[in-house]
Amino acid sequence: MGCRSVDAEGDRAGVSKRPPETQQPETRLVTGGRRPEWTELPTGGGIVNPPVWRASTCLFDSVADLERACAAPDDGLFYGRRGTPTQWSLAEALTELEPGAAGTKLFPSGVAAIATALMAVLKPGDELLMVDSTYEPTRAFCRKVLAPLGIATRYYDPLIGGGIAGLIGDNTRAIFMESPGSLSFEVQDVPAICAAARARGLVTLLDNTWATPLYFPAIEKGVDLSILSCTKYVVGHSDAMLGSVTASPEYWEALKATTYAFGQCVSPDDAYLAGRGLRTLAVRLAQHDASAQRIAAWLADQPQVARVLHPAFPSCPGHDAWARDFKGASGLFAFTLQGGDRKAAAALIDGLKLFGIGFSWGGYESLALPVDPRSIRTATQWQAEGPTIRLHIGLENADDLIADLAAGLDRYTRALG
Numbered sequence: 312m313g314c315r316s317v318d319a320e321g322d323r324a325g326v327s328k329r330p331p332e333t334q335q336p337e338t339r340l341v342t343g344g345r346r347p348e349w350t351e352l353p354t355g356g357g358i359v360n361p362p363v364w365r366a367s368t369c370l371f372d373s374v375a376d377l378e379r380a381c382a383a384p385d386d387g388l389f390y391g392r393r394g395t396p397t398q399w400s401l402a403e404a405l406t407e408l409e410p411g412a413a414g415t416k417l418f419p420s421g422v423a424a425i426a427t428a429l430m431a432v433l434k435p436g437d438e439l440l441m442v443d444s445t446y447e448p449t450r451a452f453c454r455k456v457l458a459p460l461g462i463a464t465r466y467y468d469p470l471i472g473g474g475i476a477g478l479i480g481d482n483t484r485a486i487f488m489e490s491p492g493s494l495s496f497e498v499q500d501v502p503a504i505c506a507a508a509r510a511r512g513l514v515t516l517l518d519n520t521w522a523t524p525l526y527f528p529a530i531e532k533g534v535d536l537s538i539l540s541c542t543k544y545v546v547g548h549s550d551a552m553l554g555s556v557t558a559s560p561e562y563w564e565a566l567k568a569t570t571y572a573f574g575q576c577v578s579p580d581d582a583y584l585a586g587r588g589l590r591t592l593a594v595r596l597a598q599h600d601a602s603a604q605r606i607a608a609w610l611a612d613q614p615q616v617a618r619v620l621h622p623a624f625p626s627c628p629g630h631d632a633w634a635r636d637f638k639g640a641s642g643l644f645a646f647t648l649q650g651g652d653r654k655a656a657a658a659l660i661d662g663l664k665l666f667g668i669g670f671s672w673g674g675y676e677s678l679a680l681p682v683d684p685r686s687i688r689t690a691t692q693w694q695a696e697g698p699t700i701r702l703h704i705g706l707e708n709a710d711d712l713i714a715d716l717a718a719g720l721d722r723y724t725r726a727l728g
Contacts, residue, residue: 416575469628
């Protein structure tokens with residue numbers, strides 16, 4: 312049987328067949344990417360989930376079929392690197408979460424997604440405006456890859472909003488946002504920044520991992536390239552690495568071309584895990600949100616805590632933008648201790664029973680991590696009363712997590728003497 316028997320109309324690499332506006336987001340999480348041609352059997356009936364298609368070589372029924380495939384390699388099975396229905400299903404479902412999007416490409420990690428998105432829109436001689444609160448690997452990519460290529464990066468205050476227009480120069484080509492920042496949690500005025508960018512013909516990119524398109528539909532808000540580390544909430548179970556970039560119509564072709572040129576592709580097994588995780592994203596995020604807000608409110612009342620950095624709280628920088636633009640919050644936030652040092656913070660974290668110590672977030676398990684944004688800021692200064700601890704609130708019972716943190720704060724107090 313030739314591989315083109317699973318062909319569908321149009322480019323299958325992440326383009327939605329049904330206008331996403333026809334259903335609510337929670338429904339699209341369930342229905343997206345489950346085309347009949349991927350789930351139904353020729354003999355009748357079918358299955359719920361698109362199966363795992365593992366493939367490198369694809370076979371064709373004739374030379375004529377091969378030639379047609381070479382003329383339009385995005386229209387069906389062509390070669391494993393171009394994907395199979397397993398990857399197409401996930402990409403299409405992610406596209407349907409972003410009203411106005413043209414398509415989605417998948418990557419082996421969030422960093423790979425960020426890197427490819429930047430390379431799709433920048434060339435030597437360009438300047439990139441990068442938010443100062445960005446994820447450290449994004450900053451490292453700018454320093455280690457973009458700079459040697461002759462692409463300059465200038466960092467800006469995450470709270471600049473529409474004032475970013477004053478930073479745009481003759482060579483500025485793109486503006487990168489991360490809202491909220493994943494260490495210090497400033498919420499950016501994304502619509503205002505996008506408006507300033509469009510007025511000057513610039514492209515905008517957003518790391519939208521914290522909120523996901525469920526809580527912040529980035530393309531609808533004016534973003535050109537919406538980036539996710541799907542490793543986090545989309546996968547949801549801490550067992551697969553994956554990234555995605557969803558593009559507006561204006562930048563879809565550039566994203567496709569760059570993705571193919573760099574040979575970016577993802578394992579069908581990882582794509583399957585992400586597709587499975589995506590189906591429960593709405594209920595998981597709601598639980599992460601509810602528990603995190605409850606625990607953050609409890610922490611705010613503790614005498615050992617100087618500040619809670621949670622976008623849903625009025626004390627968080629940029630909270631007004633969050634209240635205006637976001638449909639919810641996730642489970643990631645931070646708090647700063649009153650005084651103390653690294654040793655005291657370690658006493659708090661090391662004895663926690665329900666919080667793991669590790670990077671990443673978005674899984675079902677809770678995590679605690681000491682962070683220090685001071686070491687990576689260049690355009691703004693980060694000041695804190697004491698050590699800062701980032702928490703990811705998982706799906707455990709909130710009362711149990713509060714009890715664990717209460718014991719940790721007691722250890723912190725004793726460590727202070």
